Amino acid sequence: MTEGWLTKELKGRHVLMVLCGFFGVMFIVNGIFVYFALATFSGGDTSNPYRKGLHYNEMLAADERQAERGWRTVVAYDGKARELRMSLLDKAAEPLSGLRVAVMLSRPATSKDDHHLRLKEVSQGVYAADVDLAPGIWVIAMASRKADEGRDSAFRLKQRLYIPDHP
Numbered sequence: 001m002t003e004g005w006l007t008k009e010l011k012g013r014h015v016l017m018v019l020c021g022f023f024g025v026m027f028i029v030n031g032i033f034v035y036f037a038l039a040t041f042s043g044g045d046t047s048n049p050y051r052k053g054l055h056y057n058e059m060l061a062a063d064e065r066q067a068e069r070g071w072r073t074v075v076a077y078d079g080k081a082r083e084l085r086m087s088l089l090d091k092a093a094e095p096l097s098g099l100r101v102a103v104m105l106s107r108p109a110t111s112k113d114d115h116h117l118r119l120k121e122v123s124q125g126v127y128a129a130d131v132d133l134a135p136g137i138w139v140i141a142m143a144s145r146k147a148d149e150g151r152d153s154a155f156r157l158k159q160r161l162y163i164p165d166h167p
Contacts, residue, residue: 040109062156071096071155075140077133077163085128086119088144088155095125101144105131108139108160135165 046052052059070091077084084103088096101119113134119127127144138161145154 066155069155073142073157075159075161077161079133079163082130082132083128084117084119084131084133085122085126086142087126089125097121097124099127099144099146101127101142103129104141105133105161106139106141108137133163135163137162 072089072093074087074089075085084105086101086103088099088101090096099121101121103115103117103119105113105115105117107113115131115133117129117131119129122128140157140159140161142157143154
C-alpha cells in the first residue's frame, strides 16, 4: 500500500491546511477584484442624481418639448483633420443657424479623457471644433440653443460615437 497524504486517515491538521488554503485563495482573489473595481470605477454616472430625481417630471416635460421641435443632428468626426462636425436640422430638414452649441466628449467608463468644447458655426447649420480623439467609443453630450432663448429651450443630445483606428 502506498503512503500518501490522505491514504491513512484524515487528521485535524489536514483539514486546517485545506481550509486555510481555500480561504487564502478566496481572500487573494477577492482582494484583486476589489482593487480593480476601486481603481477603474470613477463613481456615479451623473452628477447630483438626487436633485435630478426631484426634477424628473420637469425633465420629462423638457423632453416632450424637444420632441415637438423635431430637430435632428448628424455627427461626424474626421480623424485626419481632427475635427468634430455636427449638422443641426429642423423639422423641415432646413439647417439651423445662429445656435450656441456646447459639447462634452467622454469615455463611457472613465472621466480621464473628457473634452469640453464650444462648436463654432462653419457654414449654415454646420458646427465644428478641432479635437484630437483617440480610437474607440466616445459619448457625446450636446446642448444647443438659440442665442436669444433661455435655458429651458435647449436642445440636448446624448449619443455614442465610434472612432476607428487611424490608418
